Structure formats: C-alpha cells, structure tokens
Amino acid sequence: MKRRALALLCAGILAVGMLAGCGGSSDKKDSSAKTEDTKKEAKSDGTFTFALNYMPNSLQPSAQSSDDLVSAIRPIYEPLFAETKDGLEYYLADKLDISEDGLTYTLHINDKATWSDGEPVTVKDIKFTIDYGVLVYGGPTSFTKVNGGEVQINEIDDKTMEFVLPSVYDNYVRTLSQFYPMPAHAFDNDPSKINDSTYFKTPGMATSGAYVVSEINEDSFVYTARDDYYRGTPSVKKVVIKTIGSGSTKQIEFENGGIDYMRVTSAEDLKKYKEESDKYNMYSISEARLNYLQLNPHGPVMSTLSQDARKAIFLALDKDAIVDFAWGSNELAEPANSLITPDQSIYNKDCKGYNFNLEEAKKLAKSSGLEGKELTYIYNSDRANMEAVATVVQQQLAEIGVTVNIESCDTSTFFPRFFASKDKELATTWDLGTNGWDSQRGSNCGQAISYFTNRLCDCGYSDEVSGLAQKAIGTADAKEKQELWNTIQDKALEECWEYPLTYTNFVMVSQKNVTGLDGSSVVPEFIDYLSIHVD
Template sequence: MKKTNGLLLVFTLMMSLFLAACSGSSDSDTSSSENEGNDSSGSAEQVLHLTEGAEIPTMDSSLTIDALAAQWLGSTKDGLYRLGKDGETEPGIAKNHDVSDDGLTWTFHLRDDAKWSNGDPVTAKDFVFAWQRAIDPDTGSEYGPYMMDGVIKNAEEVSKGDMPVDKLGVKAVDDYTFEVTLKKPIPYFESMTAFGTFLPLNEKFVKDKGDQYAMEADGLLSNGPFIMKEWNHGEGWTLEKNPDYWDADKVKLDKITVKVVKDTASAVNLYETDAVDRVGLSSEFVDEYRSSDEFKVEEEPTVFFLKMNQNSKVLSNLNARKAIQMVVDRESMANVILNNGSIAANGYMPQNFVKHPESGEDFRKINGDLVQSDVDKAKELWNKAKKELGIEKADLRYLGGDTEVAKNLDAYIKDQLEQLDGLTVKVESVPFKVRLKRDEEMDYDIENYGWGPDYIDPNTFLNLWVTDGGNNKTGYSSKEYDALIKKAGDELAQKPVERFEAFLKAEKMLVQEDAVIAPLYQRAKAQLWKPYVKNVTANPMGPDYTYKYAYIEK
C-alpha cells in the first residue's frame, strides 16, 4: 500500500499512483532530539501548515489503498501498534503482546485508558469488527484480502465467501484482550498491525453513519493524536489535537492545516511567504534551493515502474514488453527530469530496504541490474514483436497523473517510448481518485505506478504479482511465480536464508524473464522544511510521516 506501505505522499512530487505505503528514512528528521522528553517553545504557536497535491480519496480504513489516506489515518488513529522514532513500531492501543511457542497465536493486551473522540472506550471488539469488516466480501476491500489472506486463519475462505466472517481468526477474549490466530508463522506480523487496514473501528458509529461513514469530517471518529475537524473536499483539511488521546501529553501540536495545491510554483510561493512549513520541489526548483539550509533530500524504499496490461494485444507479447523496459533512459529521467535525489531503478526491489539474513548484503546489490537501457536492442525487440503480432503500428493508452510534475515526467516517458517505430502513446492525465478506479478496472494499457512497503520484508513487494492478486491488475499469471511466492510464505517461513533466496529468484522472474513491469526509479523527495519545525520523523512504511511528537520552536 501500497502504501505501501501502497504499502504509501507529498503529491507535488507524485508522478504516478502510489499505493499503501509510505517511505523515507530517519535522515529526514527535522530534529535530532528523541521523542521522549521533548518540549516546545512556550511562546510559539503550535500549528503546522502543509500542502498536498491531491484530495484524500477516502478515510475509510477498510477501503483505503493509497499513501495519502494512510498518512492522515495514521495521524488520527492508533492501531495495536503505531510507528514512532526511526519508523520503529511502538505501543499504540496494545500495551504489549504474547506469542505462542508455535508462532500462531498472538495475544494483545490493550490499554484501558484509550477512548474514541465520542467518549466510547476503545476495546478488543473494535478490532474484531474492523478486521472482519475488511475481509468481508460485501465490503469490497482490496487491502483486507491482500493483507490477511494466507496470514490470518480462515481469512482466504472468508474473503471468498466460503465461510462467514465470524470464522476469521480473531477474538475479543475480554474488553482489553485481543487474540489473533495466524494461518502460519509471520515473523513481521507486529509491523503489519501498524498498517491502516488493521486500525480499529467503532461498530455502532460506523453502522449509524451507513454510507456516509468517513465521507466528511463529522463522519469520522478518532482514537489517535489528532482529530479531523474540517474536510473541504478539493481544498484541504484541518486536524486538531485530540484532548482525550491516551498519550495526549506527548502531543505538542495544537493544529495541522493542509491545503490541496497541485502546482509546485504555487506551493513554493506559499512556502516563501511563510504560509506553509514544508514544500516538495520539482526539478526546476531543486538547483535554485539546493544550497539552502532548509533543503532536505529523503531517499525512500519506494519504486516507480510502468505497469503493462497484458490484456492488451500488443503488451501480451513478451518482446514488446522487453522493448518498453529497455527504451527508457532512466538515468536521464532521474538526474535531469526528476532532479530530486531519485535514482534510476534497474530492478524492482529498492536498495537499502532488506538485507540477506546471513551475509547482511543488500537485496538490490545481490540481484544487481535486471534491466539496462539500450535503445538499439529495444528497437530490435520491438520489430521482432511487431512481426510476431502481425502489425506495423500500435496505439497504447498511458495512464498518468494530473499534477504539474506528473505531466512533465509522463511527457518524457511518452517521447522515450515513441522511439519505437510505429508506436503512438496517448497520455491520459487524470486526478488521483480517478486513477485508483481505473487501475482497479484495468482501464489502461501502460500505467505509471509506484509501490512502497506495507511492512519490512521482501514479500511486501513480490507478492503483488501472484495470479489474481488484489494489486496485480496486469493480467500476469505464472504458476511458477505463484508457487515460488507460496513456498516462501509457507514451508520456508522459518528458514530465513532459503526464503530470501526464493525472493531473489522471484524478482528475476518478474523483471528479467517475464518483463511484467518496466522499472523506472527509486524515489527520493527534495523538499524545503522550515527550521522551526522539530521532531517530524519519516517512515519506511505506512504514513509518510509521524507528527505525534512534532512541535514548533521559534
């Protein structure tokens, strides 16, 4: 979620659909101080002003699939665990947990002082309801089955309608004891519980609101650091400190305001006039501000690539897909078009994300470059594909974003692709919410797409592409690939070295052999941050940033 992370953004830097998860590194902290014991200036107004490049599609945690929603859900709600300093999990509603010897039963002990913003206590029943709702096929959640199938006992059977939702392996032992039974040992399950799909829901409130739940600010409940007080669709939203939050003493900000600004120049102007405290920079602004003390670059474990719809006659051809992989000059794209610290991606797994459990070597370094930019070779493969398809010309629809930077990048990629003789690419720039829908319906030929981790494990990237996977949406189906991912999740689950090797093989199959995607770049963010904003932490998954401990010091 990707964010993703989907798994999942500052959308003025957003070039394409980024699901679920967010990304970043602790190097982006605006203060080096620790979370505990921070204090803010007694005289400074504790208000943080931000921009985003798009509207939040939905704040319903059962239905969200994007990083923008993940950010603001993570700011207004606590799950069992949440992300704290350096992106590490820290206690949320769960004080702690126990795991059975076989790794299958997780018992979470909940705090008894957590409340919803309407005064109701947060209990184990709120987690049972939320998790059952997310897996219920009547809900239509993408992430419920994606995150729970094969992980929680009976999840797959429930999501397919073969079992009732009350058979899902979750139980409220009592008001403050929540028990989860897994289908198999999941070594990274604690980090999964910090993801948006697993946030609790107040059943009475959700049912009372009906189809108006999470559609407006008054259709939301908070149990986290902040409450969404205003939500002016298309314009922005306002969060205020939650006075009844169980950890309210640690929250220094009184308010966060967010404006929707799609144009980078307009956002930079707001920053220069002190109307906002952070701005994402597109390439034309990077050189201007690179020497500024307020300039920051964050490398993220987020990879962008071209999805190719194999239901298209042209893209059903392997040589056509390989030609598209090879024709784009990724180095120039990263260094000139983006110019924000992003690096060319010659594989799918991001660098500096996961390491071999024995040698400690980075996954990306072990697998090396799986694609190379080679226009002559690309043209050769393209001509071969045309002969195999019996065509001379091809028209492909390219699904992209409607922000200024997205349009610039998509125009560059269009020019690169049209180096292939007879290929015409029609770029369709649409709002983010429309892109989510069109991706779900596979209404595209080529799509500029991004993925960040939902948890810290190679599986969060590689299990996307199993047959009929909720986030596959390419028509790709390989029994061999499916078997490899299943093996990594089942019989190799407690054999870390062999499991890692299986993932290495899966990436080579996905990119090098089957050319399912065309890697583009690993994202970095070039930004300006006001120096008085302290203690904001960037996360490797889930919400892009943790604002719980942020404060203003002037």
C-alpha cells in the first residue's frame, strides 16, 4: 500500500510538471556452427523497416558514437566479433587465440569474408583502420597503446594478425570487439584520404555486412541484400531505415504499419502489445546495461558531505519502489545489486548491494549534517524512464529531510555536465544524477574500469579501489581475477559513490509477419541480420 501511495503521489508531481529544464583460445562459442545454422536461402522478398531518432551524416564505420549510428551501420559493416554472456560471437574473424601469459592475441580473419566489391577482407584493412585512428587522434589509441606501453602489431599473413601487448590488459578483447574495419583498397591504403572524401556519404561504398547501400536520402537509407555475403543469403532483401522522431511519433508510425518494430519501455505498452498477440510479436533480450545514481564528489553540496551522509542517501532509496514506478515491470528492468552486470563473467551474484533502511538513513542524515540540505539532481531527458526515476528519488530523500531540486537535460547538455570533472565550472553545478553504462558483456570489466579508476570522470573512488581495478585488468589468471573483482564490487559499494539502480532488458514489439529479432543477444540492434525474416 505504501508503494502504491508513493506511485500516486509521484504521478501527480509528474502531471503538474515540477521539473526544471537545463537546456587461452577465446572461441568459447563455435562460430562455424552459428554460420551453418543461419545460412539459409531467401524465403521472401520482405522489406524490413525501422526508425532512427536522427539521420547520421555519414556511414563511416569507424565513427560510431551513438546507438542510432551503430544501428544504421550494423547491416552494412561488421565487427571482428561480438562479446556475449556465453563467449565470443564471430563475424569477420573466425577465431581469437590468447596466449597463456595473456600478452599475445592472434586474430584469424574468416577466409570467406569479402567486401561487396569482391575484394577479400584482410589484415591490411585492419591495419589501415588502426592507422586512421592514430591519424585522427593525433597519437596512440587503445589499439596501439596499453598501460603506457606500445602494442606490437604483426601481419602474419593476409588473414592472420598478431597483437603483442607490453603487459596484461584484460580489456583488450573488448577493444577488438568494438573494431569495424574499413576497406583499405578504396583509399589506396592511405588513411589520410578518408576525411576529405565523400565515400561514406554516397551509395556504392564497399561494405562487409549482409547489405549494400542503394539509396541515401534526406530522411532515410535503403540497403539491398548481397547475394555474395560470406555468411549466407539474407531472407530480408531490403532494409529501410528512416527518421520519424521518437516517443509517440514512433509508436503511431508502428501501429500504422509504417515501421516493423520498436522498443517498449513502459509497462502499459508491454501489457497492451502482449494482449494483442494476434497482431504483434514480443521479444526480450538483456540489454546488459546498468542504470546507476552517481553522487558528485565536486557537487556544490555533496563535496562538503561525509561518507555517512552518502550512506544515508543510499539507505533511503527503495529500489523496488523505483522499479515499480519508473518501469512498472520486472520484465523491463530488475533491481541491481552490483556495479557489474550479470552478463559479465566477473559479476558476483552474492554482492549484497544496498538494503533499504529508512530509520538508519534518518539517523545518519541527522548525525552527518545531511538533514536540511538542498541537492541538485540532473538526468538525461532523452533516455526512457529517467524522469520517473528522478521523481521517486526526490520523494524518497524527502523522507530523510533532504530537498532535491531536479533539472532535466537533453543529451547535448547532460553529458558535458555529468562528465565535467576537468571543467570546474560545470562540475560544480550538480550533486547527484542518473546515467546508464554502455552494454557490458563478456569476460572482462568493460567500461567499468573507466569509473573505478576515475578515468572517464572523477567518480570519487579511493586509491584502494582504483588500485585493485588496475591489478584486476592486469591479471591473466582467471581465479585470481574473479577474486579481485569480487572484492572490488564490495569495496566500491562501501564507499557510497555510485548506487546500482537497475539492469534493463531490451524489449521489442514487431509486426506479426516479422520474426527472428532475438537472433543475437547484442544491442544496439541488430548484429545478425540472417536471423530476421519478413513474410
């Protein structure tokens, strides 16, 4: 009854708009089996249509910076492999060997992989793309430098490349998984020709994926299936990607049949589309994303408060109530217990997290001087459910005598503030805020290392936590690595800087004639177009 009352109160607050705006071998998964399973002849001439929130101004595969751009690139350019909860899912590569000492990574390119113009995909394309990154950034990149030392890159033959690390760096698998090669032959193997070229802005570019670009319009891309794609023949012969906005606009377009699927982020829509199973199909995969609440060590008020004050804030939060109100269903999001996701092998299911304890929170708020303070809370209004989360947090902290002033930011204004530890003017404009890490899957810590070591921004973690994280990514022994990460997950929470809110699921609804959207467990969607069928 208490949670229901809270939900009604929060709903009323949302309705009146009180929010202010602020502007060994790593081939754990058998790639050959996957290729054979998905290699099917076309069964229809279906067209698969989906929507983006905005139109990227280029389809250059090395320029991925948003979910929309990644989704636009996926049908035409492929990674070497993808990390999943169960191991590596291979694409342009068909094997990755890692030496026992964790220093040598040997990458094998699929012998059948070709560009759409008939040229083979080779290690020259990988080296070309790496060199382009160095040129753009004006120095070493994560591919060429690890732990301050140079990575030695050796071309063994046309289809085999070796990376020799100066020291163990467990995240190098993740680095390679995010790599999308570009066609070296299209630029005479000269990366300096890319930036002044319109190559990736016009149809006819050489692609490595299942489709080629046949049209680039002001508000849409049109891709046509390749008949020489090395992994098989796509059932879907045409992919149309268009911009129609987001929210209700996208939903109206979907229900009118203008697009073939969309993401579902509310319990109301989830219930609605489930009840119309004669018209729609539902899909759900783990997004492997952690949504979290960050306390800002540079905040105008937070910087003056003690660890007990931070602990009071976290003990006052009832994450079950937050999930109930903001998502409305555990099918959309589940309460998180750790700052590592369950899709990462280093995740510790026994990590205790924070237990809601209002009475203890009140005592700590009073004794630490937190009671009576006003805190500024920022969130990204372009991300689903974040407004509702902010509203519930505001109400829960009011229970311990803390006033929370909420500021809504769009993406362009949110991130410069949230990650502004080096910009002292922006860094001191907020005390707490919510964000979501990129999808975290596989056998390493992924993006989390940037937080635990305060690299991406100053998250407040101690030298002890940072040191343990550095030691963990430099450890080749699996048992020792797991023990370290178990310790890190507990100690990071003890310091009370980041509160793990939820692990979200990527729930989709499609038209009834569309199937196979869950053919791959990787988002942004879709990495494996051979699984999609439109009848």
